[in-house]
Amino acid sequence: MQPLPLDQKTHLLDAVDAAFDRQLEFTEALVRFPSIRGQEGTCQDFLADAYSARGLGVDRWQIDPSTLCHHPGYAPVTVPYDQAINVVATHRPRAQTGRSLILNGHVDVVPTGPIGLWENPPFEPYRDGDWLYGRGAGDMKAGLGANLFAFDALRQIGMQPAAPLYLQSVTEEECTGNGALAALLRGYRADAAIIPEPVGESLVRTNVGVIWFQVSVTGHPVHVASASSGANAIDAAAFLIQALKTFERDRNAKKGEFPAFADIDKPINVNVGKIAGGDWASSVPAWCTFDVRTGLYPGEDAHAEARAIEQFLLKASGQHPFLSNNPPKVTFNGFMAEGYELAPGSDAEALLATLHQSVIAEPLSSITSLAYLDARVFALYADTPCLVYGPHSDNIHGFNERVSIESIRRITKTLALFIATWCGLEPIQPR
Numbered sequence: 134m135q136p137l138p139l140d141q142k143t144h145l146l147d148a149v150d151a152a153f154d155r156q157l158e159f160t161e162a163l164v165r166f167p168s169i170r171g172q173e174g175t176c177q178d179f180l181a182d183a184y185s186a187r188g189l190g191v192d193r194w195q196i197d198p199s200t201l202c203h204h205p206g207y208a209p210v211t212v213p214y215d216q217a218i219n220v221v222a223t224h225r226p227r228a229q230t231g232r233s234l235i236l237n238g239h240v241d242v243v244p245t246g247p248i249g250l251w252e253n254p255p256f257e258p259y260r261d262g263d264w265l266y267g268r269g270a271g272d273m274k275a276g277l278g279a280n281l282f283a284f285d286a287l288r289q290i291g292m293q294p295a296a297p298l299y300l301q302s303v304t305e306e307e308c309t310g311n312g313a314l315a316a317l318l319r320g321y322r323a324d325a326a327i328i329p330e331p332v333g334e335s336l337v338r339t340n341v342g343v344i345w346f347q348v349s350v351t352g353h354p355v356h357v358a359s360a361s362s363g364a365n366a367i368d369a370a371a372f373l374i375q376a377l378k379t380f381e382r383d384r385n386a387k388k389g390e391f392p393a394f395a396d397i398d399k400p401i402n403v404n405v406g407k408i409a410g411g412d413w414a415s416s417v418p419a420w421c422t423f424d425v426r427t428g429l430y431p432g433e434d435a436h437a438e439a440r441a442i443e444q445f446l447l448k449a450s451g452q453h454p455f456l457s458n459n460p461p462k463v464t465f466n467g468f469m470a471e472g473y474e475l476a477p478g479s480d481a482e483a484l485l486a487t488l489h490q491s492v493i494a495e496p497l498s499s500i501t502s503l504a505y506l507d508a509r510v511f512a513l514y515a516d517t518p519c520l521v522y523g524p525h526s527d528n529i530h531g532f533n534e535r536v537s538i539e540s541i542r543r544i545t546k547t548l549a550l551f552i553a554t555w556c557g558l559e560p561i562q563p564r
């Protein structure tokens with residue numbers, strides 16, 4: 134791995150600047166696609182067209198759970214997958230002299246929540262000062278744009294990577310992680326991977342795992358006039374939600390066993406994110422369901438933790454007069470993902486640290502992430518160093534999500550230099 138000659142480096146950074154307005158317009162175009170779960174297809178088509186226009190080979194496919202379900206990293210799904218589309222674009226060199234690289238990003242975004250709480254419509258991007266606003270602007274359409282425009286910068290100076298380069302736009306990152314897993318199982322591998330998630334120009338060193346589950350309580354409906362003869366499913370669900378506070382407290386009490394998490398106030402967040410139940414104000418409710426997300430420390434077995442969750446809820450139900458004889462149903466309906474640690478000392482990390490320093494003039498810092506990341510697929514199942522490194526953002530998963538425009542520029546420059554150095558360069562046209 135040779136450092137780039139200084140003039141080539143300068144040309145490459147200039148090329149990022151020269152195309153940066155177009156990069157922002159491209160990012161805004163991505164934000165305009167409301168690619169929430171079940172609606173990712175059109176945004177994937179747009180990306181596939183953008184990759185094709187650059188002469189890249191494009192592989193677009195629908196994720197088939199039956200091809201993944203025996204893998205330990207698979208997450209169970211309870212929704213249709215007809216829009217669960219992955220796209221991978223491949224660049225092949227004329228002659229490989231460098232190392233191969235995957236630039237990954239996810240196209241799916243989380244729901245907006247009540248639109249009225251946004252200052253502007255969430256899928257109508259706009260800029261204000263250094264900020265680009267919109268649902269998915271930071272998480273992570275800026276990263277998908279950065280991956281592509283970093284590659285473009287090489288071509289702008291008449292060069293291309295001298296090793297296979299894969300641009301991956303996967304889905305299902307916000308709910309299962311099955312998209313990145315499907316890309317791996319389809320055969321896409323490389324010597325390193327980068328995911329420009331919005332992590333504040335830092336490198337993710339370690340990351341929690343995540344489990345999703347849904348708890349369904351069935352009550353005994355009666356007229357509210359004789360409520361004491363029935364069983365209120367919403368009250369029973371509230372009892373279990375309260376009990377989960379104990380579960381969360383116990384889980385966080387273990388943090389001392391995990392040095393990267395020991396100094397974090399509350400590393401395991403047990404979040405009741407959704408609830409529904411009942412049919413009528415004057416009927417004792419017959420049903421209630423609520424959806425929960427919890428975290429895992431790296432090294433913990435997801436399936437073992439899932440059993441522990443079931444046992445906890447069963448035990449808690451034993452303390453409740455109705456639930457003790459009518460225990461809730463627990464369904465695992467999403468993430469079944471383990472945490473990971475990025476093994477220190479890789480060539481990829483060393484190169485990123487050097488290039489980050491040269492672009493941003495600060496040492497590269499490492500962080501612990503408390504949110505799911507697709508990097509676990511590379512770390513746990515492909516033995517591939519995966520660098521999660523991307524721009525500054527605010528309010529992801531909240532209202533008025535935004536990403537720093539100058540941070541996107543800096544990340545794109547670091548990525549362009551990384552591709553050029555890691556993969557090596559060859560002229561587009563043979564000399």
Ligand SMILES: [Zn+2]
Pocket residue numbers: 239272273306330331
């Ligand atoms: Zn993300």
